[in-house]
Amino acid sequence: MFASPIDLPTIRRLAAEFPRVVGIKDSSGDLGFMMRMIAAIRPSRPEFVFLTGWEAVLAPMLMIGCDGGTNASSNAVPEVTRRIYELARRRKL
DSSP states (O other), X not given: OOSOOOOHHHHHHHHHHOTTOOXXXXXXXXXXXXXXXXXXXXXXXXXXXXXXXXXXXXXXXXXXXXXXXXXXXXXXXXXXXXXXXHHHHTTOO
């Protein structure tokens, strides 16, 4: 949320050229950008992890293919974010 955004060509290059870069966390809440990142990277790096850092979009991010989130609310109410994750994975929203 407080970091400068990284453009898609740079993210694509990092994923392609640096195997030790294993994932990315994006806190912008921009579903379209997350979808573009997943579409650009997952075909060549299926194990690459995509995380959201904003709990307000956790459910929709999971629905579009995000792997999970690193959310502050998970520290206070982990059972709630865990339940959102489980329901989203089962497509029962």
